[in-house]
Amino acid sequence: MSTSNLPNISICESAQAITSMLADKVYRIFDCINKAGFDNSEWGLVEYVDTVNYFGSKEHENLNGKFVYIWAAPEDFDYLPELNAIAPDYILHTDDESEIRLYEID
Numbered sequence: 001m002s003t004s005n006l007p008n009i010s011i012c013e014s015a016q017a018i019t020s021m022l023a024d025k026v027y028r029i030f031d032c033i034n035k036a037g038f039d040n041s042e043w044g045l046v047e048y049v050d051t052v053n054y055f056g057s058k059e060h061e062n063l064n065g066k067f068v069y070i071w072a073a074p075e076d077f078d079y080l081p082e083l084n085a086i087a088p089d090y091i092l093h094t095d096d097e098s099e100i101r102l103y104e105i106d
Helices: 011-036 051-055
Strands: 043-050 062-072 090-093 099-104
Touching (some): 051 062, 051 090
Antiparallel strands (some): 043 062, 062 099, 090 099
C-alpha cells in the first residue's frame, strides 16, 4: 500500500487533533447537561470504578479512566437531541429501569 497520498502529519499534530476532538466532546456533553437542567443527583464524574459496586447496574464494567455519567429515565433522553448526537461509551441499566450513560473524557 502506498502512503504517498496520505497527509504528512506528525505524532504531535495527531495528538493535538485528538486532544482538540476530546475537548470538543467534553464541552458538548457539559453544554447538554447544562441546557437540560440536570442536577447533581442526575449526573457526575467517576474514575476507575466497578459499575455494579458504584451504580448498582445490571451490567458489570470496570471503568478504567475518567467518565461523565448521566442517570435518567430512558424517555428523558428522547428530549435531548444534542446529547443523543454524542455516542455514549457505555449504557448501563438499573433495577428501576433507569439508564446510565457514560462518556469517557480522558
